[in-house]
Amino acid sequence: MSSPPLAHACTLFGLDARDARLLHLRANAVYHLPRPNLVVRLRHAPGNAAVLERARAAIRITAWLSEHGFPTTKPAALNQPISVDGWISTAWHYVTSTNETRSRPHHLAQILRHLHRMNAPMIAPTIQLLGTLRADLAAHGHHGQADSVLTAVQRAWLLDRCSSVEAAYSELDPPLGYGLIHGDAHTGNLFADRTSWLLGDWDSIAYGPRLQDLVPTMMGHRRFGRPRTSWTSFCWAYGIDPDIENHPAAHILRAAREIRSLAAYMRSGDRPDIRAELQRRLGSLIDGTSARWRPL
Template sequence: MSALAAEAFAVLRGVCDGMGIDHRGARLLRVRSNAVFKLRSEIVVRIATSPGAQARLPGVLAVARWLAGQGFPAVRPADEISEEPVVHGGRAVTFWHYVPASGRPTTTELGEVLRVLHRLPVPPVTLKRLADPLAQVRREAERSAVLTAAQRAWLVERIAELTERWDGLETDHPPVLLHGDAWIDNLLRRSDGHVVLCDWDGVAVGPREWDLVHTYHGQRRFGLTAQEVDAFAVAYGSDLRAWPGYSTLMEVRDMYAVGIHLRNAATDPFSRKELPRRLDSLARGEKNTRWYMAEPVTVSR
């Protein structure tokens, strides 16, 4: 078990003991930007690992409740346990209702769900504006203990260049409510066949293109096929590849995908292995090198 997972279990035990929640038999489902546990009571416990989560998560919960009122297919917070994030050991913890998954959703379904999301009004909730998607990557690069001096210098310069190019992008559409991490793995198929969008930690207001680029980037780095991307574009009703800012957006998304591994490399073996793969391919200008995601874990305690 990685140090990151061990720390997550310690936080889980502490917060559950303090609230009188039975955590026996809890399963660790994932450790990335969050440690995600499933309790035997069909409650999901999400322990944030990213800086600033404590300030951001009340808005995430508020959006989830608002989406429920709109009838949008999103995961629901377990307000009966806590309506606000609980902080333990410096980590912000939220509680959600578990969605039993049955089969892998399609990119067509993802495109349809995002089309509906982006047509909703911006909710009356205080949300961040997606003005600088590389802000956190910049901070991680500046303080990372795993980078060499040469790697840090290259990253800082490259992030500055991409930020300037991002600032120059223009879109014909008004800002929309963004999921923020609209990747196919964040779409769950329920046992009744309907799909539900989960993991709203990146929710924001900004250009719709940010939600769309994740699927195109999935073909570039994570094994999605051209047919899956074409199906996504048809379902959404617009093809991002026709947008003049497409190339820049893909490069920004490439750099964004480095951030989580910069943050976790010191304590997580997978991130320690994956980080140099991503950095080396970016430094060499390779646009189609395959990247990898950690396999979901199922550790019980």
């Protein structure tokens, strides 16, 4: 994969890239540009029309949400997104945090409850249940076994699991119904400005089951060792019974997010720590155990 073309993207945007600082590097390369005080996000997605369309939707819908009082990070008033050398780039206003309070599940719940009541006039793309997992598995299938991060048995299991989850999802009857969702709603995507929490990172924006936005917090105590009280406090703030986690639709959406999470680890499997976490997660899924996962 080529290096993020920040300078080229900024030239096309007409932005001053001097003194740019890398904030985050994983699925996206995220930079702060101090002179215009903007954040530029770059995602490597050569030829991926779906990612480009979702980026367009994120810009349109968050602009509308901001205009209508929803607490979101704001897209810059530029002609965007743009495609640069196989990378899709967007620009956003930088949130200068003066709030030292850590984001909590109840902060997220209140924002999601607000979002799920919004009726944006523009249509978001349909939810991509498994993200890029199938494409990553297909690319992985072309690698030689010597440098593979998955065994043939693991890859076959994942492909079969994808099919079974997709089949179950096709018959989904979720509580909370369908509507505009963030798609990757967790407290790490909350940013504190001077007066409130803002929801950012809209790469997975979609039309889909609203329950999907509750799943990351639901998984906190099930997979990451967080106290169940974080889930219950989230539910009370959202206004729903915590036992919703036992609904059949919750099981399906949770299963989808579990396997979807493996894609990023497969793409970065040359790093020993990421490769170890991939094996931990995949092993627990295949064996049906509740081994604790570690966020990296």
